[in-house]
Amino acid sequence: MQEYYGRNWIEVVGSLGSNIDKGLLEYDCTLRREKYGDNIINLGKTDGKWAIAKGLLKKKYIYASILIGLFFLLKGLNILALINFLLLVFDIAFKSHYEFKRKNDLDILQNLNKSKVIVLREGIERLIEADEIVKGDIVLLKKNSFVSADLRLVKSNGLKVEERSITGEDFIKEKYESKIHGQVSSLGEMNNMLFRGSFVKEGTAMGIVVQTGNDTELGKLLDIINENSYNKHTMEKKIEDIILKAMLCLILVELIIYLVLPGSGFNKQEIFMYGLFSIVNVCIPIIIFSYSKIIKKRLLKEDIDIINFSSFNLVNDVKVIFINKFGNITKNELYFDKMYTNEKIFNNREIDIKDINIRRILDISLLANDSKYNNDNNWTKGDMYEIAYVKYCTEQRMFKAVIDGENKRKFEISKDTNKNVITTVNKCDKGYRANTRGTIDGVLEFCTHILVDGIERELNSQDIEKIKLADLCFSRKSLLTEAFAYRSFSYQPSKSENIESNLVFVGLVALESLFVEDVSEDIEKLMDNGILPLIFTDDNKIVAEMLGRKIGLIASSKEVISGVELDSLSETELYKVISRTRIFCRLTPELKTKVISIFNDDGFKVAVEGETLGDLSIVKSAHFSILKGKASTLLKRCGELYVKENGLKAFFKISEEGIGLDKSIKNGIKVYSTLLVAEIVTLNWYYALVDLRLFELYTLMFMNFFLLTPVVLLVMNSGRKELNKKKAFIRGSLFSLLSVLSIGLLSEFNEFAAYMIIGGMLVSYGMVNSKLSFRTFNTGVKLLLITIIIYILGGVLIGFMNSVIYSKNLAIIIGGLILIYLIGDLIITKWQDS
Incomplete structure (x- = not known):
């Protein structure tokens, strides 16, 4: 372009x-x-x-x-x-x-x-x-x-x-x-x-x-x-493959029971077919879709928007992560810390706005400034540097709206991004003034004079040396600096003039960026997990080096390199330098893409952050992309997730959620398997006793399609911990034993009794194996309530279809068997937790 x-x-x-x-x-x-x-x-x-x-x-x-x-x-x-x-x-x-x-x-x-x-x-x-x-x-x-x-x-x-x-x-x-x-x-x-x-x-x-x-x-x-x-959408396939394996295992169980069960003829085949029907009669898409929605909604509360549900799968393969300084290492905010003018360095508490030089710097910081700030509600909009100036000036009772009103802006000079210089031309009391701020090298290139104690004089080499020495002092404290200059006109200048020539240098402002909480621990955590953290920053090399040392990422200046240096290297040198570099300063999008492609070529899965379309090439080349900040709606769809500020914290959160997701999927499969084994055993046991089929199709549909779905979601969403395989087998056995026992105790209403016992145990299973808080009407409570309503409706429907005559004895037996299961499940859970 x-x-x-x-x-x-x-x-x-x-x-x-x-x-x-x-x-x-x-x-x-x-x-x-x-x-x-x-x-x-x-x-x-x-x-x-x-x-x-x-x-x-x-x-x-x-x-x-x-x-x-x-x-x-x-x-x-x-x-x-x-x-x-x-x-x-x-x-x-x-x-x-x-x-x-x-x-x-x-x-x-x-x-x-x-x-x-x-x-x-x-x-x-x-x-x-x-x-x-x-x-x-x-x-x-x-x-x-x-x-x-x-x-x-x-x-x-x-x-x-x-x-x-x-x-x-x-x-x-x-x-x-x-x-x-x-x-x-x-x-x-x-x-x-x-x-x-x-x-x-x-x-x-x-x-x-x-x-x-x-x-x-x-x-x-x-x-x-x-x-x-x-x-990049692989998670759904992974879940479906797990469910398919569980189905095949259950079909194998059904086949074994069919082969060893005595009897022959159509009834035996029909029982086998009904067992198969039970296994496939599960609403898999609703379970997958609903659970993904639950997770997405939960993470949105932490300002993490999941764009690609497969994030939980992709994040496990990441071995190199490129993170931006702001938002991850330091906060997305700058603070006015120090000033250099009149050949002196001032702390922010020592600044006297009555001083001509100091006042001129603060005026320029507000006039060459497009930010917006509302002191009443702390609302801000604009560049971090500009917001820092406005906030500090507000503390000094200098208000941007007032300064702008007294110095009407006539026009702004196109930003020179190489030098990062911003200039506006404003009408002031004594004519017109160009107000310039930007990088030290960029501003000094246009300066011919310097303002000292309110008097303009010619800028000499000693002045430049002092200015750069002050900048070096600020850089060694990891402070970010900008230079300020101006030029006065007795007439109204035009855009066609060389406005940014013959500027008068006024001074420097040093801004502090505070570290994100626990950032050193975050860097250490990445390395402990076998992930190499690399930083992109727009700071100069000295600031970047001090930053890297403070967070424990680097021990030598050789681990920091600038874009200009990278651009001058041969291909052989480039590979050697990048392998030891941990912080990259002022890289163009093309150079960032080149660096990432080198890691890709070496077989490393790379994670990156992106915010603007200038980051499109690195987002495309990465295995895992985090979009953040002011990323457009369309750009967000290119990545795996979107966050407002801290992409590194979001990366950790997704990694943790990925582990929890695996646990949840396994728990869901165990609930599904427990119910199906109980149904298969009960169906075949009843056939062995009376040579008849126990369940009608509508009963199986109610248990598997309607009742099982919210229970699986409940355990997946609110499960205590991963259900132990040995304990799951014991639960399944208890499930099956009590189901079989129910048809023996209530032979007159076998189907109704079996549904009420199996459904009651399923509801109990969900309650016992979930961490539920009833203080708020949360997702877990909603799922439990839905489960209970479906269970009751199913009982009413099946009772009506079977002409059940309700009695005290019926209620006692059903309630007693469910209570026995509940006590047994609590014992198993306590055993598992011990």
Whole structure:
């Protein structure tokens, strides 16, 4: 992009072979379309609904269910087969709903290809479809126009644009055609560029198309979103494979019982078929979907938004993590700490705002400042440096609104990102003044004079040496510095003048960034877990070194390197240096991508953080991506999770939750297996006694499809700890024994008794093996309440279908058996906890 934003528009138009007065020839457009392609964002794999449905049918557990359904048909059990296929259709429809929703999201994005655009062709303004735009087209924009390609501005008149979906910045930005000097660190700083997906809110403009289709920044973003949707979603498959293995084990148990059970004929086969039906009659999609929602909701309370549920799986493979300084090592806030002016260093408590030099620095800090701050509710918006200045000045009873009112801003000079210099021109009492702040080297380059005790004099080498010595002193204390300068005018200057020449240097301000709590322990924890932490920072090498030493990450200055140094290394030297480096200073996005690719090539799974579209390349190349801060809605979808500030804490949380997730899945499988074993044993025991089938289909559906689902979710969400295999076997045996006993004690109402006992024990199982707090109406309490309601409704329905006559004796036996199980389960739980 630098070839466009870093050159004046005349050069850009010339390099693209266009003309701002006539635009392109139609013939030329045809040639360019053949060379560069149409202006269509191709989202790749956007399968139709039938293709999605066929894809779902390939899932293993669904395939197993289909085979069992066909087996039912083969044996003439048509009702069993019909219900099985209806449940299968429900499963597929449930899962398809979310796949179709994703497809619809992509279809909406495809609508970006459908809009009208005004272009200049052969000297005539024409309204064309967006997909007909070609590179080099001259586009005309007005209020409410949709930007349909990436443009370099040629002319602008009061142009203000909303580009939240691209840059993540939630404010209207002013745009202009002036070239930007040096490189920029994010798309949001390219104020002479318009990006596809933006909207014109005010003004008019003319721009030349520099990128179309998938080569636009939006196209690249959507390409990664689409790619990640297919390649990184692995957790669901893992859970389904575990469930399938459990199903196969239960089918094997059923088969063994069938083979050893005495008897023959249709009844025995029917009992076997009903056992198979019980095993597959479980609502797997609802369990997976509901549990993922529960986890996501719980993590949202900690400001962690799970984008990809497979995060819990992917995080286990990470061996290298690149983290940004702000938010992980230090807080996302700066504090005004020290000042250098009048050849002296002042602490923030020693500053006298009546001093001319000090007052001038504080004035500049507020005038060359676009932040917003509300002292009443501590609301802030803007750059961390600017917010720190506003907060400190507010403490000194200097208010930005008042200073701005007394010094009306006339215009701002385009930011020179290489030197990080910001300049505004303001009307003051005695004329006009340019107010400049930025890096020391950047500001000093423009300075010819210095202000000492309120008197301007020529800047000499001794002054520069003292200034740099003060900066070195600040850097060795890990403080971040900015320089301040100004220039006075007796007339109103224009943008075309060299405003930033002949500046008067005033002084330095040193800002402190406080460490995040327990950051040293976090770094140590990563290394103990076999994960190498590496830091990206925009600090200079001295500040970075001091930072690294304080947190225990480095022991030598050789472990810190700058982007300029990396850029000068040969390939051989690059590999050697990167292998020992722990902190990378001031790297461009291209260099960050190069560093990450080296680790990828060596077989390491890498985790990174991203916040702007400038981070898109590193997000794409990483195994695990954390989006944070002001990341746009679309950019968030490229990563695994989104956090507001601390990506490292979120990484640890996801790692811990991943361990808990494995435990929860295993607990859920054990609940499922316990119930199914009890059902299979009870079915076959009853058959062995009276040569009849115990359960009707509706009873099995109520127990397996409706009652089991909330119990599994309850144990998965609120389980005490991973259920011990030996204890699980004892529970299963107790479950089966009491189920069999119920049909012996209540022979008159066998089906009802078996349902009430098995369902009652299932509810008890969920209660005993879950940590529930009844102080609030939380997820666990909700699931327990749903379970009890379903259990009671099932009892009423099955009692009605079996014409049950309720009696005191019936209630005592059912209640007694459930109580025996409850006592037994409590003993087993206490044994497990001991």
